[in-house]
Amino acid sequence: MTARTHFDQELEKVHLHILKMGSMVEEAIDKAIEALVKQDEEMADAVIDGDDKIDEMEVFIENECVRLIATQQPIARDLRIIFTAIKLITDLERIADHAVDIAKNTKRLVNEVYIKPLIDIPRIADIVKHMLRDALTSYINTDVDLAMRTCKLDDEVDGLHAQIYRELIALMLEDPRNIKQATHFLFISSYLERVADHATNICEWVIFVETGEHKDLNA
Amino acid sequence: MTARTHFDQELEKVHLHILKMGSMVEEAIDKAIEALVKQDEEMADAVIDGDDKIDEMEVFIENECVRLIATQQPIARDLRIIFTAIKLITDLERIADHAVDIAKNTKRLVNEVYIKPLIDIPRIADIVKHMLRDALTSYINTDVDLAMRTCKLDDEVDGLHAQIYRELIALMLEDPRNIKQATHFLFISSYLERVADHATNICEWVIFVETGEHKDLNA
Numbered sequence: 001m002t003a004r005t006h007f008d009q010e011l012e013k014v015h016l017h018i019l020k021m022g023s024m025v026e027e028a029i030d031k032a033i034e035a036l037v038k039q040d041e042e043m044a045d046a047v048i049d050g051d052d053k054i055d056e057m058e059v060f061i062e063n064e065c066v067r068l069i070a071t072q073q074p075i076a077r078d079l080r081i082i083f084t085a086i087k088l089i090t091d092l093e094r095i096a097d098h099a100v101d102i103a104k105n106t107k108r109l110v111n112e113v114y115i116k117p118l119i120d121i122p123r124i125a126d127i128v129k130h131m132l133r134d135a136l137t138s139y140i141n142t143d144v145d146l147a148m149r150t151c152k153l154d155d156e157v158d159g160l161h162a163q164i165y166r167e168l169i170a171l172m173l174e175d176p177r178n179i180k181q182a183t184h185f186l187f188i189s190s191y192l193e194r195v196a197d198h199a200t201n202i203c204e205w206v207i208f209v210e211t212g213e214h215k216d217l218n219a
Numbered sequence: 220m221t222a223r224t225h226f227d228q229e230l231e232k233v234h235l236h237i238l239k240m241g242s243m244v245e246e247a248i249d250k251a252i253e254a255l256v257k258q259d260e261e262m263a264d265a266v267i268d269g270d271d272k273i274d275e276m277e278v279f280i281e282n283e284c285v286r287l288i289a290t291q292q293p294i295a296r297d298l299r300i301i302f303t304a305i306k307l308i309t310d311l312e313r314i315a316d317h318a319v320d321i322a323k324n325t326k327r328l329v330n331e332v333y334i335k336p337l338i339d340i341p342r343i344a345d346i347v348k349h350m351l352r353d354a355l356t357s358y359i360n361t362d363v364d365l366a367m368r369t370c371k372l373d374d375e376v377d378g379l380h381a382q383i384y385r386e387l388i389a390l391m392l393e394d395p396r397n398i399k400q401a402t403h404f405l406f407i408s409s410y411l412e413r414v415a416d417h418a419t420n421i422c423e424w425v426i427f428v429e430t431g432e433h434k435d436l437n438a
Contacts, residue, residue, distance in 0.1 A: 062302075176392050
């Protein structure tokens with residue numbers, strides 16, 4: 001077995017772990033939004049409690065990456081792939097933190113009658129999950145085109161977030177009793193917007209793997 | 220000259236760049252808060268425009284780290300130091316993004332008469348800048364004790380943020396005309412709280428350099 005083949009095999013293992021971490025993170029976002037919609041406190045608690053496992057996963061993958069650099073001493077593109085893995089799991093971990101943020105806000109809302117049916121927040125969550133999945137796929141397949149397309153969805157998310165913001169301010173102005181609830185929704189929407197930023201970061205890393213250049217597409 | 224000495228020299232250069240990036244980021248936070256207090260739109264614009272330079276600095280340091288790994292092939296603790304540098308500059312860059320977030324909110328507030336004198340937000344900003352500076356010092360000197368002490372300030376920041384949150388909700392309930400302004404202050408306070416989280420992340424990396432173990436102290 002050549003060293004090169006060994007590196008590829010080890011890399012594939014890292015990629016499988018990243019995919020697993022990605023699906024855990026996606027599920028955390030999913031459950032956080034479901035808990036919010038259903039006002040399900042138990043489910044919100046499950047998201048908060050589940051974060052430790054995602055943190056452990058991050059540390060595990062980090063250690064694998066460091067081991068791979070130390071033992072295989074990759075250069076050029078191979079080094080950039082590992083390097084990107086290290087950066088990417090930081091973004092995944094932060095996305096999971098935002099799922100926890102959403103769950104914490106949800107817990108404050110479980111006993112309230114919602115001032116409006118939740119439509120736009122689940123919609124923004126759907127786009128954001130879609131971005132996350134495509135960002136990870138673009139990494140695994142080093143698909144720069146997909147990475148570029150995925151970044152563009154960030155504008156849609158920013159637009160939706162701005163719209164949600166305006167609506168919530170209007171609801172607060174309409175009736176002061178809406179204020180507390182609306183500020184929670186405001187924060188939840190801003191967390192989802194941040195998740196989209198992290199997915200965009202991942203896409204930027206994919207472009208970096210191929211080109212060796214890091215472009216800031218969040219601006 | 221031995222390879223070891225060469226590595227140390229190269230590492231020192233990376234550390235100087237990190238310190239420079241750190242002071243740029245600190246200045247961004249400083250100016251963002253000063254612009255907010257003085258309602259100075261030009262200064263807010265300067266913070267927003269200055270972010271490109273910080274992003275360039277991140278990319279430059281990243282490239283230096285990758286080059287150092289490729290040419291010097293460090294192992295064990297040396298590899299962890301470089302690895303930590305890569306993670307740390309991501310945190311610095313995100314802190315700078317939050318300075319931009321604050322500046323953007325400030326621009327919406329320049330023509331308003333403030334509903335209350337700004338005392339707690341500059342106070343939380345002071346603690347946060349202090350945390351950032353100590354986190355960087357603890358990295359450069361691999362001072363685990365300082366890293367541990369710095370993390371503990373995060374609780375103080377969380378407490379202050381919670382207090383600001385309660386006050387702003389009360390102001391919104393008091394008079395609906397306060398709502399727009401209060402939501403901007405609410406976001407600004409939450410950005411500062413995030414900055415403290417990033418400083419805590421940096422401290423966690425310092426502990427990782429020494430122990431090889433990554434602990435989540437943000438929880």
